[in-house]
Amino acid sequence: xxxxxxxxxxxxxxxxxxxxxxxxxxxxxxxxxxxxxxxxxxxxxxxxxxxxxxxxxxxxxxxxxxxxxxxxxxxxxxxxxxxxxxxxxxxxxxxxxxxxxxxxxxxxxxxxxxxxxxxxxxxxxxxxxxxxxxxxxxxxxxxxxxxxxxxxxxxxxxxxxxxxxxxxxxxxxxxxxxxx
Amino acid sequence: xxxxxxxxxxxxxxxxxxxxxxxxxxxxxxxxxxxxxxxxxxxxxxxxxxxxxxxxxxxxxxxxxxxxxxxxxxxxxxxxxxxxxxxxxxxxxxxxxxxxxxxxxxxxxxxxxxxxxxxxxxxxxxxxxxxxxxxxxxxxxxxxxxxxxxxxxxxxxxxxxxxxxxxxxxxxxxxxxxxxxxxxxxxxxxxxxxxxxxxxxxxxxxxxxxxxxxxxxxxxxxxxxxxxxxxxxxxxxxxxxxxxxxxxxxxxxxxxxxxxxxxxxxxxxxxxxxxxxxxxxxxxxxxxxxxxxxxxxxxxxxxxxxxxxxxxxxxxxxxxxxxxxxxxxxxxxxxxxxxxxxxxxxxxxxxxxxxxxxxxxxxxxxxxxxxxxxxxxxxxxxxxxxxxxxxxxxxxxxxxxx
Numbered sequence: 001x002x003x004x005x006x007x008x009x010x011x012x013x014x015x016x017x018x019x020x021x022x023x024x025x026x027x028x029x030x031x032x033x034x035x036x037x038x039x040x041x042x043x044x045x046x047x048x049x050x051x052x053x054x055x056x057x058x059x060x061x062x063x064x065x066x067x068x069x070x071x072x073x074x075x076x077x078x079x080x081x082x083x084x085x086x087x088x089x090x091x092x093x094x095x096x097x098x099x100x101x102x103x104x105x106x107x108x109x110x111x112x113x114x115x116x117x118x119x120x121x122x123x124x125x126x127x128x129x130x131x132x133x134x135x136x137x138x139x140x141x142x143x144x145x146x147x148x149x150x151x152x153x154x155x156x157x158x159x160x161x162x163x164x165x166x167x168x169x170x171x172x173x174x175x176x177x178x179x180x
Numbered sequence: 181x182x183x184x185x186x187x188x189x190x191x192x193x194x195x196x197x198x199x200x201x202x203x204x205x206x207x208x209x210x211x212x213x214x215x216x217x218x219x220x221x222x223x224x225x226x227x228x229x230x231x232x233x234x235x236x237x238x239x240x241x242x243x244x245x246x247x248x249x250x251x252x253x254x255x256x257x258x259x260x261x262x263x264x265x266x267x268x269x270x271x272x273x274x275x276x277x278x279x280x281x282x283x284x285x286x287x288x289x290x291x292x293x294x295x296x297x298x299x300x301x302x303x304x305x306x307x308x309x310x311x312x313x314x315x316x317x318x319x320x321x322x323x324x325x326x327x328x329x330x331x332x333x334x335x336x337x338x339x340x341x342x343x344x345x346x347x348x349x350x351x352x353x354x355x356x357x358x359x360x361x362x363x364x365x366x367x368x369x370x371x372x373x374x375x376x377x378x379x380x381x382x383x384x385x386x387x388x389x390x391x392x393x394x395x396x397x398x399x400x401x402x403x404x405x406x407x408x409x410x411x412x413x414x415x416x417x418x419x420x421x422x423x424x425x426x427x428x429x430x431x432x433x434x435x436x437x438x439x440x441x442x443x444x445x446x447x448x449x450x451x452x453x454x455x456x457x458x459x460x461x462x463x464x465x466x467x468x469x470x471x472x473x474x475x476x477x478x479x480x481x482x483x484x485x486x487x488x489x490x491x492x493x494x495x496x497x498x499x500x501x502x503x504x505x506x507x508x509x510x511x512x513x514x515x516x517x518x519x520x521x522x523x524x525x526x527x528x529x530x531x532x533x534x535x536x537x538x539x540x541x542x543x544x545x546x547x548x549x550x551x552x553x554x555x556x557x558x559x560x561x562x563x564x565x566x567x568x569x570x571x572x573x574x575x576x577x578x579x580x581x582x
Contacts, residue, residue: 001570008523019503022237022502022503023499025236025239026236026237027236030236030239032239034244
């Protein structure tokens, strides 16, 4: 009999304990983010959509070989000998004409392995993640451009060369240039 | 009816000269219309409230998209349900299938006939009010079984059987506890029961005979919770076991009707509990009963108080639902037969003793001298029976395991 009263009281009391917990949660701030209007701040180096800067690509194909799911397809041929010399932003001469550089994001596994071997850092992951489409073929991004404007002056030489004439303030600018 | 008629004549003196059929039609139709509009729009509010409360209790936001703060979410849901196709699966008994949600709704809505919203604001003051509520509310069980049977689906039938077992079990303690206020008042009319609690908060039945009536209230509330098939007693529609129980096969409008019935039943139970224990339409303090500026006629706030108290109880139901996990079938029966029923029995006997031999009777209290030992002996006898039953239970369990 005593056990019965104890059980009943315990049942009643534990319900109250549970109700106290839910009551407290009634007044805690919700953790929900209202997605399109409020966004989760992305962690640094988050890996979302791939991007390739065509103007810097030297067509070496290392990213293609690194890709574990073969989502990058690249076609490059030698630039004609008489074409004006062009360089990537970090000073690598571009010897190949990249005619096709396609990334199929529907295949991409976001492993980021393609960005490490790139000698000119022209392929990288962007924090852009809202690229859902109703048509998978729209996930094929074509990065090869017809009208790309390349750097036609060797950036290394440009940096090494002393600043051209103006220099109205005598001492400071050359010092800065040397520092750079 | 007579009170309403008198009120109508008081409001519209010309009504005394109208043909009787018109007056009767008015008296019957207006409250019915008001009740039905209020109650059919009520679930919109309850469902929104339930979703919001559940969300807040789980640190979520709940519906936020449709309308400001998601206020129009349930309206959109209702419109969706109304326009959806009502699917009749192969092999259903069409007539019963259509009739079941109607019957459940009848059971849910009819108790509104006797719920008093004010001293004169009551569709009908039946002298068997409490009995009427009990009788008409159990109609919905028939509807549930009908739904389960007509669906031609094992899960539906399981759900219906469970709900039948549950409601039959829990009706007993609930009705026994109903007897307690009825004994105190000596009337079955819900208005009389409310009027007997005049005088503000301390004279509500919840606070009478201090440790006894709160227990009675808790027992009634738990039993009522089980009767409305709400969590933690929602085994008739346990999603993890029975898909959706008795309304597995229902879609569109018929499903909406079951939904409406469930929420209406919640409100009805809360309103009845309010009338029995929380003073019904009476304010916590007599000064709060009416509201009005000086010089203007005072507006009675009875409807507000009943509404407020009933919704508070509905909130407690939702609170419980999002606190407790669903109980097992055997636990459910255990609570009904081995916990609530003995408590209800003892309460009925003890309160009966109090009512029969009140402590304030004049002269030499012979009745108390005789009555109290009798009541104590009765209580002791009940205890003994329970102890015997428990001992038998334990012995039987030992025998079965041996």
